Amino acid sequence: MSIVEVGWMKRLAVYLHIPFCARKCPYCDFNSHVTSDGSLVQRYLEALDTEIRLASQQPEVKGRAISTIFFGGGTPSLLSGKELNRLLDTCREFLPVEPQAEITCEANPGTVTLEKLTALRRGGFNRLSFGAQSFQSHVLDRLGRIHSARDTVRSVRSAREAGFENLSLDLIFAAPGQSLQDWQSDLQQAVDLGPDHLSTYSLTIEPGTEFGELYRKGQLKPLDEETDAAMFETALDFLPEAGYNQYEISNFAHPGRQCQHNLIYWHNEEWLGLGAGAHQHLNGIRRWNVKSPAKYVELMETRGLATEDWEQVAIPVQMGETMMVGLRLLRGVSTDAFRDRFGVNLEETFPQPIRKLTRLGLLHVTEDRMALTRKGILFANQACLEFV
Ligand code: SF4
Incomplete structure (x- = not known):
């Protein structure tokens, strides 16, 4: 049993949502918004600052060690170093943040400079997660990304120069128009940059997105399932050979560089979620904020609370969810x-699920653990759902 698994009662993660982006990517169904309203952004930062202070007063939070903080989005790196550092300072002032806490900022390679990254490093951020997505210009164009492959290379070099020793790159496969050769080249170029961690996600076409709409009208053809699976298997073979151990379905890392924040989710532990649309899981209660940044600001300014709804998570549900997310880990x-x-x-x-998955060769049961087999990893989404 790992220390992580023993310590689930104590530690706490903090997620801060920054919902602003320079442009909405056509595949994106995250809570992200393009705004030219600078005053909304400033009011949002004030509201988030207030929410951090108020959250620290909750009895469930007091005395809990904060072991990870994750600024996600949206595009947190659209904010200035000063704005991000100010939020982090508030976390540190009001919450018991561990000295060795992992503090991550998601960054779009099109939005960072050496100066900004240096400010973040000095401010206490110690991990960056870059949304590289691809190194092929035709794929980046199709995905509507605002950055080039050259921006990614420059950003990674700048991050190292700024003193970041823990860098992650996100890559997307099965994008429309992407070939297996494109993907092999993406993996090679990513590895050549020497990040500490890599996340590889298969593109899913979500309803309500621009891609979803094009698909509905028959104007977008998703990549076929065989190529999608071949791309995933290529990553499963290539990355470990390059020194990146797969530790979760979509995540690979150098030894000791697994994302501690996401491990808290995968162990179904507890976290505070702050900001528009953020979800949190604390003391058996799941609570989430209103999605709209403007509504979030209004509610925080008038009521000091932006909860949209909450639910008690019954123990049987917690058990099922613990299996569903835990089996994502290798x-x-x-x-x-x-x-x-x-x-x-x-x-x-x-x-029943254990018998069924074992019989299908998807689950491997040992004396003290249960884990997906290689075949199970390929069908992970269906396998994990058997428990909920
Ligand atoms: S940058 Fe990320 S969060 Fe923003 S629109 Fe694109 S995919 Fe969504």
């Missing part, structure tokens, strides 16, 4: 940790 779920947390035996709680 190490799988520790049967001891499950028993310590819920007071019941894992095999006796989920006899």
Whole structure:
């Protein structure tokens, strides 16, 4: 059992949502918005600052060690170094942030300079996650990205120069028009840049996005499933050979460089989610804020609370969710940790899904763990859903 699994009761992650982007990418269904209203952005930052202070007063938060902080979006790196550092200062002032906490900022390579990255490093950020997505200009154009491959190379070099020792790159595969050769080249170019961590996501066409609309009208053809699967398997083979160990379905890292923040999600631990549309999971209660940044600002200014709704997560649901997210990890779920947390035996709680997945060759059960097999990893979404 890892220290992480033993310590699930104590530590807490903090997620801060920055919902602004320079341009809406056509595939994106995140809570991200393009705005030219500078005063809305400033009021949003004030509101978020207030929410951090108020969150620190919650009894469930007091005394909890904050081991990770993640600024996600949207595009947090659209903000200035000063604005981001100010939010981080507020976290540090009001929350018990551990000295060695992992503090990540998501960054779009089209929005950073050496000066900004140096300011972030000095301000206490110690990890950057760049949305590189691809190194092929035709893929970046199709994805509507505002940056070039050259921007990514420059950003990574600047980040190293600024003193960041923990860098991650996000890559997308199965984008419309992307070939297997494009993807192989993307993987090679990403590895050549020497990041510490890589995330590879298959593009999904979501309803309500520009791509979703084009697909509905028959004007966008998704990549076929065979090529999508071949791309995923290419990453599964190539990245470990290049020194990046797969530790989660979509995530690969040099030893010791796994994303600690996301591990808290995958262990189904607890986190504070602050900002427009942010979800949090604390003390068996899931709570989420209103999605619209303007509404969030208005509610924070008038009521000091922007909750849209909340729900109690019943223990059986928590158990199912623990399996659903835990099996995404290559190490799988520790049967001891499950028993310590819920007071019941894992095999006796989920006899049917365990039998079914084992019979299909998707799940591997050992004395103290359950994990997906290689075949299970290829069908991870369907396999994990068996538990909820
Ligand atoms: S930069 Fe990221 S968050 Fe913003 S629109 Fe594009 S994919 Fe969405």
